[in-house]
Amino acid sequence: MNEPLEIITGEAPICTDDVCLPAIPESHLSSALVDLSEDEAAHLNDNGA
Amino acid sequence: MTSLKIDIWSDIACPWCFIGKRRLEKALSSHSGDVEIEYHSFELAPDTPIDFEGTEIEFLVAHKQMNETTVRQMLNHVTEVASTEGLQYNFDALQHTNTRKAHEALHFAKHLGLQTQLKERLLKAYFEEGRHLGRTEELLELAADVGIPRDALAQALAGNTHAADVTADVNRAREMGVTGVPFFVFNGRFGVAGAQTHDVFLDVIDRVKQEATS
Numbered sequence: 001m002n003e004p005l006e007i008i009t010g011e012a013p014i015c016t017d018d019v020c021l022p023a024i025p026e027s028h029l030s031s032a033l034v035d036l037s038e039d040e041a042a043h044l045n046d047n048g049a
Numbered sequence: 050m051t052s053l054k055i056d057i058w059s060d061i062a063c064p065w066c067f068i069g070k071r072r073l074e075k076a077l078s079s080h081s082g083d084v085e086i087e088y089h090s091f092e093l094a095p096d097t098p099i100d101f102e103g104t105e106i107e108f109l110v111a112h113k114q115m116n117e118t119t120v121r122q123m124l125n126h127v128t129e130v131a132s133t134e135g136l137q138y139n140f141d142a143l144q145h146t147n148t149r150k151a152h153e154a155l156h157f158a159k160h161l162g163l164q165t166q167l168k169e170r171l172l173k174a175y176f177e178e179g180r181h182l183g184r185t186e187e188l189l190e191l192a193a194d195v196g197i198p199r200d201a202l203a204q205a206l207a208g209n210t211h212a213a214d215v216t217a218d219v220n221r222a223r224e225m226g227v228t229g230v231p232f233f234v235f236n237g238r239f240g241v242a243g244a245q246t247h248d249v250f251l252d253v254i255d256r257v258k259q260e261a262t263s
Contacts, residue, residue, distance in 0.1 A: 012243030013130070015063040015093055016229035019113050020127065 050082035051258045056234040058091045058222045059168075061148040061182055064127045064138065067172040069231040069244030071134040076250035087159070088168050090152040090218035091230045097147045099183035108145045131176070142179030149215065151182045154192055156211035157202055166195040236261075 013020070055073070059066035077084055094112070101108055109120045124140045131138045151171055158167040170191050174180035181187050185206055189199045205211060222232065225240070233241040233250075235257050241249070 012245040012249070013065045013068070013127075014229040014231070014243035015060070015065050017093060019109070019115065020064055020123065 051261045052083040052085070053077075053080065053254065053257065054085045054087070054236050056087050056089060056237070058089045058218065058227055058232040058234075059230045060091045060093045061151045061171050061175050062093055062097075062145070063091075063230050064131065064176060065244040066231040067136060067176055068127075068131055068134050069233075070169075070172070071136065072244060072247045073233065073250050075247040076254060079251070080254060086165055088155055088164055089222070090155070090215040091222055091227070091232070092148060092152070092215075092219055093230070095147070095149065097145065099147045101145045103145070105140045105143045105145050136177065138176045139179060143176065144179055144181040144183075146181060146183030148182060149212075150185060150188060150206055152215045152218075153206055153209070153211040154188050154197075154202060156214040157205045158192065158195075158197055161197060163195055163197055167192055167197065170195050 057070075057073075059069075097108075097112075103111070105124065106117060106120050109115050110117050115123075128138045128140065155164055155167055155171070158164040171182060171188075174187075174191050175182050180191065182191075185203065188206065189203055192202050193199050222230075227240075227242070229242060231242075231244060233253075235241070235253055238260070239253055239257060241253055
């Protein structure tokens, strides 16, 4: 797992399965910036994604 | 110069995805390195019928259990924000539909190197022009606008050639814990959720650059 990054605060509008919200609900993500694990990053890179 | 690879999960029927796209583009306009963008599928409402007889407001009231006043306020807010990004949303003309085939078309376009062009065309068609993106004929016309061969795409859509690719993208998002879009991944390392301001995108780009040089 990578070292956690400094969290960028500030809510942003987002669409979920439920509804398009004017802001990110805390229940969905605790921060605007999330740090992917090394496994996630490797998977993305391996798949050219 | 740092190269950027940006993976973006989004849905055609996502008003904040088009706005987020514009904000990201604004941030990237000051980036001097190479940028590669790849779009991935995310279906906000996979149970939506292709032909929904009603307005966007009626759909949200009926399917999301929202009251009409709240829906109108929400759409007015989105429309106002979109206008600040140079987008002219028209929810009165919008034709709510299932976006599965549109996603398949985007995967087809990716193999031709025309995915970003088609993504822009489809978002504009959906939110500004009231085009029906659930119908194959409409998709073929819009794809042709960006140079995608009509017959080849028709064959791919009829044969569900890229259906598995759409499903794989949706599953990948779920595995990463993504529950909403737009969702951006920079260089396979940093994830950013939502239509952040271009200042936030600039900050993330700076972080990617710092990591690349450290």
